[in-house]
Amino acid sequence: MLSLLCGAVVATATTPARAQTPAVHHGGPPGVVHDVTGSPTPPFIPARRETTSSGQIISKTHHITLVAQRRPDGSLTYNGTIPGPTIEIYEGDEVELTLVNQLDVDVSVHVHGVHYKADSDGTRHTRSFAPPGGKYVYRWIAAPGTAGYWHYHDHVIGPGMDGVRGIEQGLYGALIVRKLGDPLPDKTFILVMQKVWFNNNVYPHTPLLEAKLGERVEFIVITHGARFHTFHLHGHRWREHGTTRIIDTFTQNAGESTAFQVTAGEGVGPGDWMYHCHVHDHIEDGMLGFFRVRP
Amino acid sequence: MLSLLCGAVVATATTPARAQTPAVHHGGPPGVVHDVTGSPTPPFIPARRETTSSGQIISKTHHITLVAQRRPDGSLTYNGTIPGPTIEIYEGDEVELTLVNQLDVDVSVHVHGVHYKADSDGTRHTRSFAPPGGKYVYRWIAAPGTAGYWHYHDHVIGPGMDGVRGIEQGLYGALIVRKLGDPLPDKTFILVMQKVWFNNNVYPHTPLLEAKLGERVEFIVITHGARFHTFHLHGHRWREHGTTRIIDTFTQNAGESTAFQVTAGEGVGPGDWMYHCHVHDHIEDGMLGFFRVRP
Amino acid sequence: MLSLLCGAVVATATTPARAQTPAVHHGGPPGVVHDVTGSPTPPFIPARRETTSSGQIISKTHHITLVAQRRPDGSLTYNGTIPGPTIEIYEGDEVELTLVNQLDVDVSVHVHGVHYKADSDGTRHTRSFAPPGGKYVYRWIAAPGTAGYWHYHDHVIGPGMDGVRGIEQGLYGALIVRKLGDPLPDKTFILVMQKVWFNNNVYPHTPLLEAKLGERVEFIVITHGARFHTFHLHGHRWREHGTTRIIDTFTQNAGESTAFQVTAGEGVGPGDWMYHCHVHDHIEDGMLGFFRVRP
Numbered sequence: 001m002l003s004l005l006c007g008a009v010v011a012t013a014t015t016p017a018r019a020q021t022p023a024v025h026h027g028g029p030p031g032v033v034h035d036v037t038g039s040p041t042p043p044f045i046p047a048r049r050e051t052t053s054s055g056q057i058i059s060k061t062h063h064i065t066l067v068a069q070r071r072p073d074g075s076l077t078y079n080g081t082i083p084g085p086t087i088e089i090y091e092g093d094e095v096e097l098t099l100v101n102q103l104d105v106d107v108s109v110h111v112h113g114v115h116y117k118a119d120s121d122g123t124r125h126t127r128s129f130a131p132p133g134g135k136y137v138y139r140w141i142a143a144p145g146t147a148g149y150w151h152y153h154d155h156v157i158g159p160g161m162d163g164v165r166g167i168e169q170g171l172y173g174a175l176i177v178r179k180l181g182d183p184l185p186d187k188t189f190i191l192v193m194q195k196v197w198f199n200n201n202v203y204p205h206t207p208l209l210e211a212k213l214g215e216r217v218e219f220i221v222i223t224h225g226a227r228f229h230t231f232h233l234h235g236h237r238w239r240e241h242g243t244t245r246i247i248d249t250f251t252q253n254a255g256e257s258t259a260f261q262v263t264a265g266e267g268v269g270p271g272d273w274m275y276h277c278h279v280h281d282h283i284e285d286g287m288l289g290f291f292r293v294r295p
Numbered sequence: 296m297l298s299l300l301c302g303a304v305v306a307t308a309t310t311p312a313r314a315q316t317p318a319v320h321h322g323g324p325p326g327v328v329h330d331v332t333g334s335p336t337p338p339f340i341p342a343r344r345e346t347t348s349s350g351q352i353i354s355k356t357h358h359i360t361l362v363a364q365r366r367p368d369g370s371l372t373y374n375g376t377i378p379g380p381t382i383e384i385y386e387g388d389e390v391e392l393t394l395v396n397q398l399d400v401d402v403s404v405h406v407h408g409v410h411y412k413a414d415s416d417g418t419r420h421t422r423s424f425a426p427p428g429g430k431y432v433y434r435w436i437a438a439p440g441t442a443g444y445w446h447y448h449d450h451v452i453g454p455g456m457d458g459v460r461g462i463e464q465g466l467y468g469a470l471i472v473r474k475l476g477d478p479l480p481d482k483t484f485i486l487v488m489q490k491v492w493f494n495n496n497v498y499p500h501t502p503l504l505e506a507k508l509g510e511r512v513e514f515i516v517i518t519h520g521a522r523f524h525t526f527h528l529h530g531h532r533w534r535e536h537g538t539t540r541i542i543d544t545f546t547q548n549a550g551e552s553t554a555f556q557v558t559a560g561e562g563v564g565p566g567d568w569m570y571h572c573h574v575h576d577h578i579e580d581g582m583l584g585f586f587r588v589r590p
Numbered sequence: 591m592l593s594l595l596c597g598a599v600v601a602t603a604t605t606p607a608r609a610q611t612p613a614v615h616h617g618g619p620p621g622v623v624h625d626v627t628g629s630p631t632p633p634f635i636p637a638r639r640e641t642t643s644s645g646q647i648i649s650k651t652h653h654i655t656l657v658a659q660r661r662p663d664g665s666l667t668y669n670g671t672i673p674g675p676t677i678e679i680y681e682g683d684e685v686e687l688t689l690v691n692q693l694d695v696d697v698s699v700h701v702h703g704v705h706y707k708a709d710s711d712g713t714r715h716t717r718s719f720a721p722p723g724g725k726y727v728y729r730w731i732a733a734p735g736t737a738g739y740w741h742y743h744d745h746v747i748g749p750g751m752d753g754v755r756g757i758e759q760g761l762y763g764a765l766i767v768r769k770l771g772d773p774l775p776d777k778t779f780i781l782v783m784q785k786v787w788f789n790n791n792v793y794p795h796t797p798l799l800e801a802k803l804g805e806r807v808e809f810i811v812i813t814h815g816a817r818f819h820t821f822h823l824h825g826h827r828w829r830e831h832g833t834t835r836i837i838d839t840f841t842q843n844a845g846e847s848t849a850f851q852v853t854a855g856e857g858v859g860p861g862d863w864m865y866h867c868h869v870h871d872h873i874e875d876g877m878l879g880f881f882r883v884r885p
Contacts, residue, residue, distance in 0.1 A: 113532055162571065224575070237735075242540025243832035249702065407839065408836070413860070418824070551820060
């Protein structure tokens, strides 16, 4: 499966072909984020920024292929994982995203945050989707002002004019738009809340997120579905995105995305720190997992 | 109906009598915001600010009449539209609002954000409501510090001591309190989320919002009811009110109001850009509409 | 009951033994916040800060005992009240909290916001709970950067690995971490939203919050449970925590906590100002109360 995924990432003229890394390390050797039961952490398509001699980022066009596939368990994926690949780019970059549809229904990619023309909207009324066995090419522009933690998802599968059933079955992923000077983490984790799931699983099948004491860890949290959630991480706290407030729990509902960075175990030490939705019936139904901070 | 509504807006000494404008233009000729099926955009009662020779705003008292009416389809309205008139004032202004009750039940106006004495609270325990066939006069003061996007609604219709059934049937509207220096939009749209509705309608009866490429457009979003929502607009993004975070989706629940301004089609061009609640079962039930950006 | 509670607060070397005050006054004589039907306002364990001659706060360790008890009505409490005691400390302080379990099930204290080692997590997998008839000692550190409005609650009662039934029955309270220079209120009120309750009661059994015109009043709002809420206070508005936005209504869901300070009746005068959840079915079910501003 991985070799197929690797092949799906097509090199640009300025970017050497590279495999999608199954875990996320910035500036260090690649590692693997283990899951208790093996559900994989999504591949990461890193920006691998190049700078000029004066420190400016060289903008580039990322050529990325997403293959919409059905897994044996009936779930739907981009490139075989849930979430799909995490795409990291910089303000000024562009993405040419080729969607290959191996499903038997229309499928699309709708993205949040960045610029795109109406024909890259990923919706039915703009006819920007791929038919079964077909392809569709989307173009995204990370214009200045679009830095942030965004996401992409199917927007056509399901009844009604705007499908959301593809999302429910797994067709979603994260998009990071960085800008020069953003603090870079040692690791990035993606947690998507939907129903009583993290990444379409309940405990103990939720991701086991691992870091060493003192590593800078970035949590990207995205929500889909029809239920409201509050994300809580034990033993850590952070500045709310865009405000001066320190929080350790936040509300997030369908279509929203945010992120925070923490120093693993800072002031609290190693341990298995629980992350969970704080909504009572959700946690009772297994909407929890662990952030394992190793000494 | 409109002539009745016009009559309901009583001129002040310093403000010439004016018709309620069925669409919202600032600094340009009045226009009309068309709805796919004709449900009207609420009338706009503009601040029409006057300034001194040194640029200071001349505070004024706005005399406004709202007539609580039942429409043939059973819905309840202030002045015949859902939402009721959008009221725009400036910090320093006051509003003397006369509520005329043409219903067969008590009705009130409760306002958010601005100052008012307890006898302008619009609640049952303060007896600040109009009986059937009667009137009630409310006084609001937009004291310094109250600039923002607020709203008003009935607070007495329904079972229990605090009615919310009037809101459900249409008794709500927007209040804008501006302050000197606020960027003024070319157009203002009001979208109220309740149940799976925008402005008490599902698609295709939701408002079709129209603007020309490059116009500065203000979206005021208000929520009522018993369901949670996330507002999403395709192809555009904005700074979250009061923070430095760029978003294109936000959670909003009953009683909350906010707004954002975008440049229509900026960086993305013309098109029919969807707005919708991102909650899965809501969008499946038709909680969506279009922002048509013309070339 | 109160004498028992008083005994439960053990003095530190630097803090004289003191009774928990049944109402909250800063810098003035103690008062009582009356409830319409007598449900008590939670006791307040004040920081009683001491400063050096140069104005620096002298950090201290607070020794606090919480006794988990079942009340005759079947509800569960820390020290006999719902919410449990409000704990106020300063950045730099530590808390040694002894939990005494008088229940017939395991019980714990999990805290938000501050630092603590894994063995003070209050969870089952860390075995940081008190068995029936037993005790457990937690250590919290209010490290720099943890100032804010936090809360504590049981994390082990109930089915599944992480109990939330103790919270539902009343095992929760507020934690305030102040920092030097924070504006101190004349009074602090705690309102916890859960189901259609404030502090596990519906109107008219919700707290009647009383203040004199012009007093600086702090509202701490916390949410638990499985329903979403929007807190609204009539006649007042405030700057949203951490932002520049002025609001009078906000969304809050399980596990979140925030606070705001208002000047009682500022610009609006005395009156019975309603506070309520703005979600329609919640207010219809009695999720409301009053903030009585006396002349």
